[in-house]
Amino acid sequence: MITVTNIKKTYNKGQVTALKDISFSADKGELFGLIGPDGAGKTTLFRILTTLLLPDQGEANVNNYDIQKDYQQIRNCVGYMPGRFSLYQDLTVEENLNFFATVFGTTIKENYDLIKDIYQQIEPFKDRRAGKLSGGMKQKLALSCALIHKPSVLFLDEPTTGVDVVSRKEFWAMLKKLKQEGITILVSTPYMDEANLCDRIALIQKGEILSIDKPAGIVKAFPGDLYAVRASSTHRLLQNVRNYPNTATCFAFGDALHVTFKTPGSEPTALLDHLHKKDHPDVAIEKISPTIEDCFIHLLKN
Amino acid sequence: MNQLLTFIRKEFLHVFRDRKTLLMLFGLPIAQIVLFGFALSNEIKNSRIAIVDYSKDAVTTQLVNKISSGNYFDIQRTLQSATQLETAFKKGDIRMAVIFPANFSTDLVHTGKAAIQVIADASDPNLATTITNYITRIVNDFNTQTALTAGRPLQIVPEMQFLYNPELKGAPNFVPGVMALVLMLVCTMMTSVAIVKEKELGTMEILLVSPFKPIYIIISKLTPNLLISIVNLFIILVLSALFLDLHVKGSILLLTFDSMLFILTSLSIGLLLSINAKTQQAAMMASLMGMMLPTMLLTGFLFPIENMPLPLQALSNIVPSRWYFIIVKKVMLKGLGVTAVWKETLILAGMCLLLFAISLRRFKIRLQ
């Protein structure tokens, strides 16, 4: 459904490289995630695939249409929710939806089935101006607007940024449903924990893809063992673990520290002893399976 | 077609839901005309003038007394020679000078006819017209009076001379000027801001990604401003008729047609400005600095173009409002017809076509 081959894009006459040499593909009905921080090149990639920008090099196809030559066909069959998309603040919910339906040459009635589940949640507020909606509701309205013409491919650029946990969970549940309708979805997010909700993900940083796989595959590829270290005074613990000679990496993850050792296969018992000596009587160490975020940090370090 | 109508409807919703802009759109022309109306209707009293009398006889003394008797003038008697006048004018100490030549009474006695020289500072054309009119009236009164006593008709003729602004540009020029300015401002600024706003919102990306044709985006952005401008045009015409007693002497149809041309030209400029501006603020600045300033300075209604240095005169030729200003003056004030303005109309039409074509070509179907 989406194929990207060796795409390169620079800004300011080549001074700033946004995308280095990106290749990947997403199948029909796949929920594909682009995971990476701000400035990784996610938005540039979205704009290229939605025919808003031309790449410097490389090729890309959406729905078997070439992004350069067949841009008009692509524009007919994709739905797009840009990162800073905030709808027309001075139009009501219904006016916004109606407007986008008409722009795409359809009506709300015609495709109501597809957006029903999402739109019903905001329908009680249909006469409210979009500017007066909460972040979560704006996001639902924006998704409804992007879906109103029944696109076969959906591009969502950071749809959950700045939205609270509850709305985020609801949003991902909606994406799952859309996937079942056979819509291919390309979604980007800076939240690593959302990676597990995608079929496949590409970890992206500074215009380069670090890894592409199923979330489970990415976790599997994590080299060596990862340990979680817990003790009551976390900040002091952090410093003590970092100063331990055999520590390769040590990062705070919630209430625990995630630690890897320099020598592969080394036992954590030595660290435990070390920490006991450093006055951490309640320290506990356990082997854990890495999260996507652990993998991302590992890939960043290389 | 339905798509286009929906889009235009949306544009109108934007305009009508933004009270502040709405107020500015329609408040601006009204405020300009009303303010000007007040400025005009003020009667001028106690203007400082100088009287230089080289003749010094009974007639001149009588006339001088008559001039100074009303409260129209405040005579600066310290000025006694013509040489002092120039500095006094430059300093703004006096607004007008009345000079009786040395041969005044001899002329009057021998031929029954004599001239007095009236020099007025016309940098404020309203004031100059008003006070020279006063003088003329006083002298005419004096003529009729003395004719009765002397038994034969006397003719004292005031010879007017206007300093600094000989053609007395100003008063009636203001309305065509306001028209050019308001139309230019509304069309250019509103259009560019409306388009850039969509870029800022991120909605422009959606519109470009949709099958909606870019030309439709342009048309729908231009339509509301076109209509608003036409409404504004008629507001100005009605107000100037009501407040300033300034009626359209020529054909309203011709005036409307040429105004439409000017409006379309301004809209195209707005479109062009929006293409490169990234923020509403930038669009606003570009409209103000890039368009309003040249309109004010190089149109000819504030400063006469003939008095400008040559390079500026040449530059003024590419300012659309300059040609529109000429057309409005000819049609509205002088009542001339198509034969008098065809040249300017053609120039304006050419500019309009050129600018619209450029902005159409440059309007991007992509982001970069």
Added chain:
Amino acid sequence: MSSITTATPSATPPVITTDKLTKRFGQFVAASQLTFQVYKGEIFGFLGANGAGKTTAMRMLCGLLKPSSGNATIAGYDVYTQTEKIKQRIGYMSQKFSLYDDLTVSENIRFYAGIYGMSTPRIKEKTSQLLQELQLEKEAKTLVSDLPLGWKQKLSFSVSIVHDPDIVFLDEPTGGVDPVTRRQFWDLIYHAADRGVTVFVTTHYMDEAEYCNRVSIMVDGVIAALDSPTRLRQQFGYDNMEDVFYELARNAKRKAD
């Protein structure tokens, strides 16, 4: 959900004390009866769904918004009458950094130190100390616009505490940065807290809630829970803060921002 846990007794004195702090906008009660204390050197997480009243509460604590009723003291000063004093004693950093893109790193530091009325020699001393801590000495003359996002964020934080405030308010400080930078940022926060600066932070990353000594979760204008992350997890029977938050916030009635 009404089980508001009492604050953990702390060894340090409170720097934020609120008592039934309430803000109404007409009929709408944006923040209702907020009562809590934050102690010196504590990292206090202030969580809540969009529209729960977090922003309103934070503005009242910063002295930017007058409460409708209730009391609060910040660094010993009253939020009704001594807002100018409060502003001298607090720092503030939001997601949209307050740095000037067209000034250099040291010019930015100088400017912010200057508006808090620091003397010139003190500003100089503070600038070099700060540059050293951030390892930005080489970048002192670089325009902020040329810095990578992560560095900007760290600089922005350091600038917000350049005047040694008692409390620093951080409004979603880590949005959009990569995981490594995010952790380096938290290192800075820990460091500041170690020196006795109280850190009051809002975030949408639930794992970051775990870094806090205590967190409060606001729902519909009231504080629905307040305790250490460990105890909250135990209390609600989940193994992570995200589920605790979801449990509390999903039934929220208010959705308007």
